Amino acid sequence: MLLADDEAMVRAGVRAILARDPGIEVVAEAADGHEAVDAVRRLRPAVALLDIQMPRLDGIAAAARIHQELPGTAVIMLTTFGEDEFIARALHDGASGFLLKADDPRELLAGVHAVAAGGAYLSPKVAARVIAGLRSGRMAGAAPPRHAVDRLTERENDVLALLGSGLSNTEIGARLHLVESTVKAHVSAILGKLGVRNRVEAAIAAHEAGLAERGRAQGGPGGP
Template sequence: MIRILIADDEPMVRAGISAVLAADPDLRVVAQAADGREAVDLVQRHRPDVAVLDVRMPGTGGIEAAAEIRRTVPGTGVVMLTTFGEDEYILRSLSEGAAGFLIKSGEPEELIAGVRAVAEGAAYLSPRVAARVVAHLAADGAGARASRRSAARARVEALTARERDVLGCLGSGLSNGQIARRLGLAEGTVKAHVSSILARLGVDNRAAAAVTAHEAGIVPGLTGLPSPAARRPHEDR
C-alpha cells in the first residue's frame, strides 16, 4: 500500500485528487493539508510514501515545503502539481528535491503513474512537463544554452557507457525495475549504477539527474552523445 499526503489550498482540488487516487486500490490518502506548513507537519507525523504538493499555496508554498520535507523526512518522495505554463517553477522544484512534476490539467492516469513511480524511487515528469523543460532550456540565449549543454555533456562524459545508458533511462522517467528490464540488468545493479551516477554528477536526486540527461541530450529520442552500441566491452560493467 502506497500512503499519500495531498496539499492544496483549494478543497475541491484536494477532493478531486483524492478521488483519482482512490481508483487505484494500492493507493491510500492518509492526510490532507491546505498549505505548505501544514503539509510539512503532517508529513513529519504520518511519514507517507509520497507527498503531492501544489506549487502555489498561501504562506509556505509547495517549493519551500518540498525542500523541508526532503531535508527532514527524506523517505517521503515529493510530487509537485502546477497549472500549465508556470515553467519557472519546474526547475526550482526539481532543484529542491521534488522527484515528480505534473500538470493539474493532465490525465488522471498521469497522476497515478507519477505517484507510483516516485514511491518506487523513480523520477517522473509528465510528457507535457518534460517537453516544457526541454523547451525552457532551449529558449535561453544561444551562449547560455551552449554553455549549459557543454557543461552537462562534460559531466556525463565522466560516466561509464553503461552509466550513460542508465542516465538516459532516468531522463525518460523509468524506475529501477523498468531500467533493469530495458537494459537486461539485475535491479540491484541498476540501483548501484544510479547511486554512482548521482555521486558523479554531484546531484542529490533522480529528477535533477534527469534534467542533466535532457541538457546533455542523451534521453532516447534526443540528439546526444555517441550511441551506447559504440562502447568498449570493459565499459559494460
C-alpha cells in the same frame, strides 16, 4: 500518500483520480504548506503531492522541509503552465516529480507509483516546458549541458533512458537484466558524469537528449 492543495475542489478532483487505483491510498489532505509538513511528520506517507502555490508556506518551501527532515517521503509538485520560474527552485529543493494540473489523469497515477518506488517522474508536458526553459535561459543551471550525456557509456545511456521515463532502480534492473547494486553503481556514475545532484535533474538531461522517449518506448510508466 498526502494530498495538499489550497483549493478544495482541486483536492476532490485529484482524490477521485487517485481512488481509481487500488494501490494508492490518500491518508491525509492539507490546505497549506504548514499543514502538509505537519501531516508528513505525523503520518510518514510514501508520497506527498504538493501544489506549488499555497498560503502560509508554499509547496516548494514545504518540499524542502520534507526533503531535509523526512527524506523517506518522496515529493511530487503539482504545477501549471504559468509557474515555469518555480521549477528550477523545486529541482534543487528535493522534489522527485512534476505534474501539470492539465495532464492526463494517467500521468498522475504513473507519477505517484514511480516516485513511491524510488524513481523520478516528469510528465511529458512538464519535461517539454523545462527543456524549453533551459534552452531559452529561463532555467539556467537546472540541468547539465546536453553534450554532457556524450560522456556516458552505452550501458549508462540505457540506464539514463529508463531513469528518465520514471523507473526505479529495481525496475531498471529488471528491464536490463542487471542486479540492483549494479544499477545503483551506474546511476551514481551517471550523476557524477552529468554533474547533477539528484535523479530529477538526471531525468531532465534524459528528456533533453531524447533518451526518455527511448525509455518510454521500452515500456516506462509514462508510455502509452
